[in-house]
Amino acid sequence: MIPIKIFIVEDDELYGEMLKYHLSLNPGNEVFLYSKGSDCLKNLYKNPDVISLDYGLPDLSGHDVLKKIHEHNPKMPVIIVSGQEDVSTAVQLLREGAYDYFVKDDETKDRLWNIINKIKENIALKDEIDYLKQEIGKKYEFRKVIKGNSAPLNKIFELIEKAAQSNISVSITGDTGTGKELVAKAIHYNSSRNKYKFVPINVSAIPKELIESEMFGHEKGAFTGAIARKIGKFELAHKGTIFLDEIADMDQNMQTKLLRVLQENELTRVGGNEIVRFNSRLIVATNKNLADEVKHGNFREDLYYRILGLPIHIPPLRDRGNDILVLAKFFINEFCKENNIQLLKFSQGAQEKLMKYSFPGNVRELKAIMELASVLTNSDIIDENEISFSTTNAARDFLLEDNTLQGYTNEIIKYYLDKYSDNVMEVARRLDIGKSTIYRMKKNKEI
Amino acid sequence: MSTQTNYYNFEKLDTYVGGNKEVKIKLIEIFHRTAPELLKSINDSYQKNDLKNMSFFAHKLKSSIDIFNIDDLKTDIRNLEKFGKEEINLDKIPALLEKLNKIIPKAVEQISSEI
Numbered sequence: 001m002i003p004i005k006i007f008i009v010e011d012d013e014l015y016g017e018m019l020k021y022h023l024s025l026n027p028g029n030e031v032f033l034y035s036k037g038s039d040c041l042k043n044l045y046k047n048p049d050v051i052s053l054d055y056g057l058p059d060l061s062g063h064d065v066l067k068k069i070h071e072h073n074p075k076m077p078v079i080i081v082s083g084q085e086d087v088s089t090a091v092q093l094l095r096e097g098a099y100d101y102f103v104k105d106d107e108t109k110d111r112l113w114n115i116i117n118k119i120k121e122n123i124a125l126k127d128e129i130d131y132l133k134q135e136i137g138k139k140y141e142f143r144k145v146i147k148g149n150s151a152p153l154n155k156i157f158e159l160i161e162k163a164a165q166s167n168i169s170v171s172i173t174g175d176t177g178t179g180k181e182l183v184a185k186a187i188h189y190n191s192s193r194n195k196y197k198f199v200p201i202n203v204s205a206i207p208k209e210l211i212e213s214e215m216f217g218h219e220k221g222a223f224t225g226a227i228a229r230k231i232g233k234f235e236l237a238h239k240g241t242i243f244l245d246e247i248a249d250m251d252q253n254m255q256t257k258l259l260r261v262l263q264e265n266e267l268t269r270v271g272g273n274e275i276v277r278f279n280s281r282l283i284v285a286t287n288k289n290l291a292d293e294v295k296h297g298n299f300r301e302d303l304y305y306r307i308l309g310l311p312i313h314i315p316p317l318r319d320r321g322n323d324i325l326v327l328a329k330f331f332i333n334e335f336c337k338e339n340n341i342q343l344l345k346f347s348q349g350a351q352e353k354l355m356k357y358s359f360p361g362n363v364r365e366l367k368a369i370m371e372l373a374s375v376l377t378n379s380d381i382i383d384e385n386e387i388s389f390s391t392t393n394a395a396r397d398f399l400l401e402d403n404t405l406q407g408y409t410n411e412i413i414k415y416y417l418d419k420y421s422d423n424v425m426e427v428a429r430r431l432d433i434g435k436s437t438i439y440r441m442k443k444n445k446e447i
Numbered sequence: 448m449s450t451q452t453n454y455y456n457f458e459k460l461d462t463y464v465g466g467n468k469e470v471k472i473k474l475i476e477i478f479h480r481t482a483p484e485l486l487k488s489i490n491d492s493y494q495k496n497d498l499k500n501m502s503f504f505a506h507k508l509k510s511s512i513d514i515f516n517i518d519d520l521k522t523d524i525r526n527l528e529k530f531g532k533e534e535i536n537l538d539k540i541p542a543l544l545e546k547l548n549k550i551i552p553k554a555v556e557q558i559s560s561e562i
Binding site: 011012013014015017018021022025056083104106109 | 459463464465467470473474477478481503506507509510511513514
């Protein structure tokens with residue numbers, strides 16, 4: 001148990017000393033006894049963790065002392081101990097923020113003991129939560145967690161800082177696997193909202209019939225299966241951040257509802273009438289080009305402008321230059337630590353192979369490649385043979401090899417001939433070139 | 448063999464202090480000092496016809512009477528507190544005070560002799 005400071009405010013000296021003695025039996029309790037309300041108030045600078053307050057003091061009323069204590073610290077638990085049972089007074093004091101109220105009797109000291117132990121547990125839990133929040137904050141110190149030092153990444157860091165310092169909505173774009181959620185979390189945990197929740201919703205992962213309930217909650221009986229009231233993600237994110245991933249996949253009907261909610265900063269749960277106000281920062285992300293989606297009529301233009309806020313584009317890994325190697329080393333080191341294996345290095349060939357690859361799956365793919373290489377290697381050095389790409393988009397990688405325009409043309413025709421079982425007529429039709437050209441190239445062994 | 452009535456017992460006090468003699472003596476000393484003061488305040492308030500204050504001091508003396516198990520006064524001190532606070536049964540107050548003035552000094556004397 002953690003040590004705590006307890007104030008006993010009790011004008012009955014005998015009773016006060018008895019309580020002090022009893023509570024001091026726990027060596028973790030530091031107990032102070034005051035016979036007047038004014039003495040208690042004068043000593044609030046000592047920052048007690050809990051106060052036991054006699055309701056009937058000679059100098060100030062219990063109401064007055066409670067009020068002044070809460071002016072000093074609104075969250076201070078104050079237990080009112082009264083000489084007489086008076087339900088209306090008890091209810092009033094509890095309304096005014098008293099932690100508990102009970103009448104002096106033979107059980108008082110034990111009740112006080114138990115309630116203080118509960119308060120201690122709450123303090124310990126609160127400390128633990130504060131500690132964990134700090135740890136999460138540290139975890140998202142973005143310059144540590146988002147690896148790399150390329151110019152595009154440094155530009156993103158600048159934007160994250162700007163976003164974190166304000167409440168502006170943020171729209172993050174980037175290919176799959178580039179780390180959009182990581183950027184969203186970095187903004188949240190480095191902002192003044194970091195004491196509250198970061199609530200992510202993957203729009204494309206929730207069936208469209210359920211998305212409204214998921215986002216805004218529902219009342220009991222709102223639809224078949226709604227057996228109890230459910231609080232939606234927007235309410236959960238009150239004072240924190242709501243992160244709508246894959247926003248471009250939201251259907252039009254829901255887009256309309258979302259727009260209204262964002263404009264009014266209030267929502268109504270499905271099946272309910274109560275208006276719930278909320279205050280959360282909005283961050284959206286998509287791997288699509290939202291402006292194009294607007295042009296094609298798939299996304300509401302008014303919603304687009306409402307959510308655009310500060311746009312942050314995360315470039316694909318292939319455009320982040322040396323970040324590929326920085327990240328590769330990071331993933332290798334993490335994997336080795338987690339699996340208790342010796343730290344591994346890269347051969348020059350492995351590094352060159354990585355730098356030439358297009359990484360269509362971006363950072364997520366690089367991580368998988370490095371973990372596989374760590375397992376495959378038989379020494380403390382990973383060479384190029386252990387770097388294996390399993391991309392589903394291999395066709396584009398031939399562009400990574402330096403070549404002439406004619407060389408690229410030959411590669412394209414070879415690829416199509418393979419794909420269409422050497423059917424020259426079909427390939428000529430698809431590539432819009434003459435079949436004689438293909439025959440000539442074959443005859444000259446160009447392809 | 449003494450035939451004097453003991454107005455108190457330490458049963459409740461002992462459960463409170465759990466056999467800690469030092470604390471027990473401290474609480475007895477507090478009783479020795481405060482009970483006569485409170486009794487005087489009760490009498491003075493009644494003399495001044497200040498029944499609210501009389502009730503207030505009776506309330507304060509009540510927990511000492513309970514802790515030292517002065518059984519003869521447990522009901523009377525509550526009645527005195529109630530009558531004064533609600534200003535009822537005023538005719539019964541003098542008898543209650545008389546009993547209080549008789550027993551408290553004796554109880555104080557007896558309890559103090561235990562130190």
